[in-house]
Amino acid sequence: MRGTLVWLPLSDSNSTARERFDAEAMPHLGDLHRTALRLLGDAARAEDVVQEAYLQGWKSFHRFQPGTNCRAWMFQILFHCVNHYRRKWFRFAQLKEHEEHLQENLPAPPLMPERLTDSDILAALDRVPVDYRSVVLLVDVEEFAYKEVAEILAIPIGTVMSRLSRGRKMLREQLADVARSYGLRAEKGQAR
Secondary structure, three states: OOOOOOOOOOOHHHHHHHHHHHHHOHHHHHHHHHHHHHHHOOHHHHHHHHHHHHHHHHHOHHHOOOOOOHHHHHHHHHHHHHHHHHHHHOOOOOOOHHHHHHHHHOOOOOOOOOOOOHHHHHHHHHOOOHHHHHHHHHHHHOOOOHHHHHHHHOOOHHHHHHHHHHHHHHHHHHHHHHHHHOOOOOOOOOOO
16 A cells, blocks of 8 residues: 555544554555455545545544454454445546547457466456455455355345355356466366
8 A cells, every 4th residue: 555544643632542442453554455456446536435444433433342252343444444435436437438438449469378377366356246246255255154254244144145155156157267368277187
């Protein structure tokens, strides 16, 4: 991230809260930023959303229950902020008509790697619809339990399991398409 969170001088009564917040919430800054970047696809927007999530976390830290999972609590705030900003940002067209036409018609010769790269995997993940991508990120990347993901996204646990299954399937299909475009095939004995 470009910037860091800057604390303004606080009274002594708030210094304990600041120390607790620093100890419990700040260690998750990198994880939240990585997830926001994967969800939004834009570093500046990801930074804005993460900063907003930390601001909201600080403002409501008095409601955080000590001893509970602060990481899950911060992710819940992050997803709330992402949804808020996504509604705001996507009211407006992302590309002008002529830019969209140029983007669709610019030739980009594909390189022929021996294996799929991290960027191939991330690009495939970006093509998975956001509802499914969010669950895949939280379960498979951030390693949250299904119950925690259900709480973070405010959806039933059955929906988490369904979206995870469908999201993983979509990701496998995207990766299979990428592999085929490179002329790669699944080896014998590997699942397709």
